[in-house]
Structure formats: structure tokens, C-alpha cells
Amino acid sequence: MTQTTNKSSTKRFLEFIKPEKNQFYLLALCSVISNILVTSMPFIMGVAIDDLLKAIKDANGTILTGSFIQEIIIFPVVILIIIAVVSAFFSYVQERMMASLSEDVTLRLRKEITQKFKRLPMSFFDSHQVGDILSRTTNDINRIAEMLLTGINQLFSSIVNIIFGLLMLLYIDLKLTGIVVILIVFSSVVTTWVASKNKKLADRNQHELGILNNQAEEYFSGNLEIKTFNQQKQTATQIDQTNKKHQKAFEQSQFFDFAIYPAIRFLNQLAFIVSAIIGAGLVIQGSLTIGLIQAYLQYVNQISEPITNFSYVINTIQSAMASFDRVLYILDQPEERLEPKKPLRINDSQGEIQFKGVKFGYTPDNLLMNDVSFTAKSHKMIAIVGPTGAGKTTLVNLLMRFYEINGGAITYDGQDITQLTRQDLRSKFGMVLQNTWLFEGTVADNIAYGNKQATREEIIQAAQIAQCDHFIRTLPDGYDTIISSENGSLSQGQQQLLTIARVVLANPPVVILDEATSSVDTRTEAEIQTAMESVTKGRTSFVIAHRLSTIEKADLILVMDAGDIVEQGNHQELLNKKGLYRTLYQSQFKDS
Numbered sequence: 001m002t003q004t005t006n007k008s009s010t011k012r013f014l015e016f017i018k019p020e021k022n023q024f025y026l027l028a029l030c031s032v033i034s035n036i037l038v039t040s041m042p043f044i045m046g047v048a049i050d051d052l053l054k055a056i057k058d059a060n061g062t063i064l065t066g067s068f069i070q071e072i073i074i075f076p077v078v079i080l081i082i083i084a085v086v087s088a089f090f091s092y093v094q095e096r097m098m099a100s101l102s103e104d105v106t107l108r109l110r111k112e113i114t115q116k117f118k119r120l121p122m123s124f125f126d127s128h129q130v131g132d133i134l135s136r137t138t139n140d141i142n143r144i145a146e147m148l149l150t151g152i153n154q155l156f157s158s159i160v161n162i163i164f165g166l167l168m169l170l171y172i173d174l175k176l177t178g179i180v181v182i183l184i185v186f187s188s189v190v191t192t193w194v195a196s197k198n199k200k201l202a203d204r205n206q207h208e209l210g211i212l213n214n215q216a217e218e219y220f221s222g223n224l225e226i227k228t229f230n231q232q233k234q235t236a237t238q239i240d241q242t243n244k245k246h247q248k249a250f251e252q253s254q255f256f257d258f259a260i261y262p263a264i265r266f267l268n269q270l271a272f273i274v275s276a277i278i279g280a281g282l283v284i285q286g287s288l289t290i291g292l293i294q295a296y297l298q299y300v301n302q303i304s305e306p307i308t309n310f311s312y313v314i315n316t317i318q319s320a321m322a323s324f325d326r327v328l329y330i331l332d333q334p335e336e337r338l339e340p341k342k343p344l345r346i347n348d349s350q351g352e353i354q355f356k357g358v359k360f361g362y363t364p365d366n367l368l369m370n371d372v373s374f375t376a377k378s379h380k381m382i383a384i385v386g387p388t389g390a391g392k393t394t395l396v397n398l399l400m401r402f403y404e405i406n407g408g409a410i411t412y413d414g415q416d417i418t419q420l421t422r423q424d425l426r427s428k429f430g431m432v433l434q435n436t437w438l439f440e441g442t443v444a445d446n447i448a449y450g451n452k453q454a455t456r457e458e459i460i461q462a463a464q465i466a467q468c469d470h471f472i473r474t475l476p477d478g479y480d481t482i483i484s485s486e487n488g489s490l491s492q493g494q495q496q497l498l499t500i501a502r503v504v505l506a507n508p509p510v511v512i513l514d515e516a517t518s519s520v521d522t523r524t525e526a527e528i529q530t531a532m533e534s535v536t537k538g539r540t541s542f543v544i545a546h547r548l549s550t551i552e553k554a555d556l557i558l559v560m561d562a563g564d565i566v567e568q569g570n571h572q573e574l575l576n577k578k579g580l581y582r583t584l585y586q587s588q589f590k591d592s
């Protein structure tokens with residue numbers, strides 16, 4: 001999928017976190033203070049050691065008194081304790097702030113995405129897979145949160161540690177630091193290279209393992225077919241080949257883990273070892289004190305770890321930026337046309353609908369409907385018929401304004417539907433499709449989805465009209481039974497009856513029904529039929545019809561083909577025309 005972001009994602013991310021700018025500055029300040037304090041500790045300790053050694057030397061063989069030693073040691077120890085406490089405090093503040101900052105930013109991002117979903121057109125949901133959208137809204141946002149929580153903290157701390165550690169190294173010994181820096185940079189370059197190579201090998205190992213698992217599962221579940229077609233030998237050979245590939249990938253990956261990594265660990269210690277050896281020489285020569293060389297060695301450790309980890313931190317940030325990019329992809333999608341500034345309201349709804357020369361295509365350059373016109377009079381039943389792919393569902397989608405038309409107009413009670421808000425327009429419709437949607441909740445809540453204020457009596461009444469009261473009463477908790485995807489206790493027909501009850505309760509002026517084609521038992525089918533008849537009474541109804549009885553009853557039949565309405569009229573008129581309807585009637589409906 002192509003990304004639509006124009007500016008670099010890092011730039012957009014910095015713009016996005018602008019509201020938290022001051023917190024970031026404060027955070028950086030805390031990091032600087034805490035790390036400067038930590039950096040000063042080895043030096044103070046070094047000076048204290050040197051002072052103690054000097055005192056021992058000055059004493060020239062005489063025994064030092066306890067109080068004298070205390071005087072030399074106590075001051076630096078107290079200072080060190082204070083520094084440790086203050087630094088821990090700042091570090092704590094830094095962590096706490098980062099945690100709340102990470103929550104604030106991700107919460108804002110989640111809210112923006114939620115709002116965006118409300119404004120996205122139907123075509124977006126048609127052209128994107130649920131799994132992909134879910135992954136962008138969960139995994140990717142989590143990765144950004146993770147980066148904010150640890151990555152940024154590590155980045156701040158690494159930079160401050162490296163700068164101040166390096167300054168101290170340079171201050172203690174300029175020349176030795178030159179060698180140390182070269183060694184650290186060399187070892188971190190090698191480590192980064194090895195890490196990326198190792199990741200590739202680990203990925204390959206994972207990939208081969210995935211193939212092996214898939215094959216094993218496939219062959220296991222297809223055991224019967226494999227035996228039937230006498231393919232055992234070939235199957236075993238294939239598994240063997242995949243196994244060998246996996247073994248090779250595994251060996252290479254393990255070799256890196258067990259053979260190369262110890263060498264890398266040694267390389268990372270090289271700067272420390274070299275500075276210890278050279279430092280010892282300098283101490284013997286007298287150009288460096290013991291206290292300072294121990295401080296020096298601590299600084300070498302202090303900077304080599306963040307340098308080695310730097311590529312990891314940068315990786316975390318880069319991968320979070322890639323995630324942010326994937327989230328931006330959603331945020332940058334074109335939105336539904338804006339609602340009218342002063343929307344019209346239809347109070348006394350009649351439910352009369354007109355299509356006037358409607359043109360429509362799911363993509364503007366490929367029109368499906370070229371010129372669709374018809375009038376659905378108030379309280380009349382309109383049957384939509386046509387072969388598969390003729391555009392019946394599309395017509396319904398346009399009625400509800402799930403898509404914008406490319407020409408012509410659709411009116412509701414004489415008003416162009418684009419002059420109403422989508423919410424107002426959709427409140428005039430009730431829909432019963434074949435693919436029912438029930439949510440996890442009680443049966444009563446599911447029925448009351450379109451009318452949350454409904455009383456229990458009203459819910460029961462709607463269920464009675466929709467022919468589902470009797471089976472609801474046989475459920476373990478009646479109307480309070482929780483419907484969940486796991487219990488799967490409701491048959492497809494029962495689910496459809498529930499959605500009819502939902503429409504009855506919502507009491508809209510227009511209903512859209514998709515007659516069942518799926519196989520439900522005869523009794524349920526009869527119940528659905530009765531329920532559908534009740535729900536169409538006193539309302540304008542559009543029925544995607546599959547039964548002759550419905551079609552014959554309809555006041556207007558719209559015969560669709562290749563997106564357009566090719567014939568319209570009532571049953572008898574259309575039969576007389578001897579066109580597509582008659583052909584459909586003879587081939588499909590007659591037997592139903």
C-alpha cells in the first residue's frame with residue numbers, strides 16, 4: 001500500500017507532539033541534570049582515592065588515626081550520597097514525565113484516529129483489509145508509545161552520557177582518549193554490522209520455520225487426500241527439503257549467537273582493556289594518578305555502552321517513525337463530503353424517494369449507473385430484481401448515502417438528500433440484510449440498538465411483531481441472554497428475526513430488506529416472511545426480492561442489469577413487455 005505522506009514522518013511527528021513541547025524540554029533538562037550528576041561521581045571518587053593515597057604517603061610509615069581517615073573519606077562520601085539521591089530524584093521525575101507524556105501523545109493519536117474513522121467514506125472500508133487497519137491502529141500506535149516511553153529517554157540519556165563522559169575523558173587524558181574513541185567507534189561499527197546480519201539470519205530462520213509449520217499443518221490436515229492420491233513419498237521428500245533449509249538457517253543463526261557474540265563482547269571490552277593497560281603505564285610513569293585512572297575506566301564504560309546501544313535506539317525510533325507513517329496513512333485519507341452548513345430537517349416524514357438521472361461509479365472513471373430514475377411513492381413496496389452483480393445492493397447503498405453520486409440527484413420527500421445531514425437521512429431508514437450484525441450484549445440491548453430509550457414492554461412488542469418472541473423465551477435468560485460470538489447459539493434465521501425486531505422498534509419511515517436466499521428451515525423462513533410483511537406495513541419499503549410472492553405484491557418492480565434500471569413497472573406490466581423481467585421470471589422466480 002502506498003504511503004501518502006508528503007513531509008517526512010519525523011517532521012510530522014515533531015509537529016504532532018508540539019502541544020507537549022514544554023514537557024519535552026523539561027524532560028531533557030532533567031536528563032541533563034541527572035546524567036551530569038552521575039558523570040561527576042567517578043571523578044569525585046578518584047579525587048578522594050588520590051587524597052587518601054596522598055595522606056598515606058605523607059604519613060610516611062606512621063599509622064593514620066581513625067578520625068584522620070574519617071576526615072578525608074567522610075566529605076566525599078557524603079557528597080556522593082547527596083549526588084546519588086539528587087540524581088535518582090531527577091531520573092525518577094524524567095521517567096514519570098515520560099510515562100505520562102507517552103500516554104498523552106498516544107491517547108491524542110487514538111482520539112484523532114477514532115474521529116477520522118467517523119469521517120472516512122465507505123470506499124475506504126471497501127478498499128482496506130480489516131487486519132491491516134487493526135494493525136495500524138493497535139500495533140503501530142503501541143510501537144509509537146513504546147518509543148516514547150523508552151526510546152526517547154534512552155536517546156536523551158545516551159547523548160548526555162556520551163557528551164559528558166567524553167568531556168571527562170578528554171579532561172583526564174587527551175591522547176589516551178583519542179585511542180579509546182577510535183576503539184569504541186570501531187567496535188560499535190562492527191557490533192552494528194553483526195547485529196543487522198544476525199537479525200537477517202534470525203528472520204530467515206523464523207521464515208523457514210514458518211514454512212515448515214505450514215507444510216506440516218497442511219500435510220497433517222490433508223493426510224487423507226495424501227494417502228488417497230499416494231503422495232506420501234513426495235510429501236515426505238518436500239518436508240525433508242524444507243527441514244534441511246530450516247536446519248541450515250538455524251545453524252547459521254546459532255553460529256552467530258554462540259560463536260560471534262562472545263568475540264563481539266570481547267571487542268566491546270577492548271577499549272576498557274587497552275585503557276587499563278596504557279593507564280597502568282601512565283600511573284607507573286607518574287603522569288596519571290590511581291584515583292583518576294579508576295575514574296577514567298568508569299568513564300570508558302559509561303560512554304561505550306550508549307555508543308554501542310545507539311544504533312538500537314535509532315532503530316527503535318526509526319521503526320516507530322515507520323509506524324507513525326502507517327498511522328498517518330489513515331489520518332491523511334480523503335474524507336466524506338462535508339455536511340451542509342445549514343442542513344434541512346424533515347419533520348413530518350412521508351418516505352417518498354426519487355432518483356433523478358443518477359450516475360454512479362465506485363471509481364469515478366468507471367461508471368456503473370449511467371442514468372437511473374424512478375419514484376418510490378410513500379408507503380409503497382418497491383422490489384429490486386436483477387441478476388447477480390446487477391447493482392441492487394449499490395442502489396440501496398446510494399439510498400442511505402453510503403457513497404456520493406457522480407451525477408443527477410436523489411431526493412427524500414422532495415429534498416435533495418445532500419441537504420440533510422447523513423445522520424438525519426439514515427435515521428429515516430431501517431435495514432435488514434442477510435449478513436446480520438449482532439453485538440456482544442443482551443438480546444434486549446441488541447433489539448433496542450436503534451432506540452435505546454425503549455422500555456422492556458416495547459422491546460417485547462417489537463419481538464412479537466418480528467416473530468422472535470417465542471424463541472427468545474426459550475433462551476436460558478430470555479431477553480437478558482448475552483449474545484456472544486462464542487456461544488453461537490442463534491441460528492442465521494433467528495439472527496435475522498432479531499434484526500427485523502430491531503427495525504420494528506426503531507420505527508423508521510422507510511425499510512430496506514434483503515430477502516433470504518440462504519437456507520433456513522421452512523418454519524423460520526415462514527416466520528421471516530411474516531415478520532417482513534409486518535415491518536413493511538405503513539412504510540415505504542425496498543425489497544431486494546428473490547420470491548415471486550413478494551415481487552407480485554410489489555407496487556413497483558425495478559429491474560436492474562449492469563448497474564442501470566432497464567425496466568420498471570408492476571408484475572403484469574413487466575410480463576407484457578417481454579424483456580429481461582420476463583426472462584428472469586421464467587428462469588428464476590417462477591419456481592420459487
Ligand SMILES: Nc1ncnc2c1ncn2[C@@H]1O[C@H](COP(=O)(O)OP(=O)(O)OP(=O)(O)O)[C@@H](O)[C@H]1O
Nearest residue numbers: 126362363368386387388389390391392393394395
Ligand atoms: N464496494 C465496491 N467497490 C467496488 N465495486 C463494487 C463494490 N460493491 C459492488 N461493486 C461492483 O458493483 C457491481 C454491482 O454490485 P452489487 O453488489 O450492487 O450487485 P447486486 O445486484 O447486489 O449483486 P448480488 O445479487 O450478487 O448481491 C458489481 O460489478 C460489483 O462487483
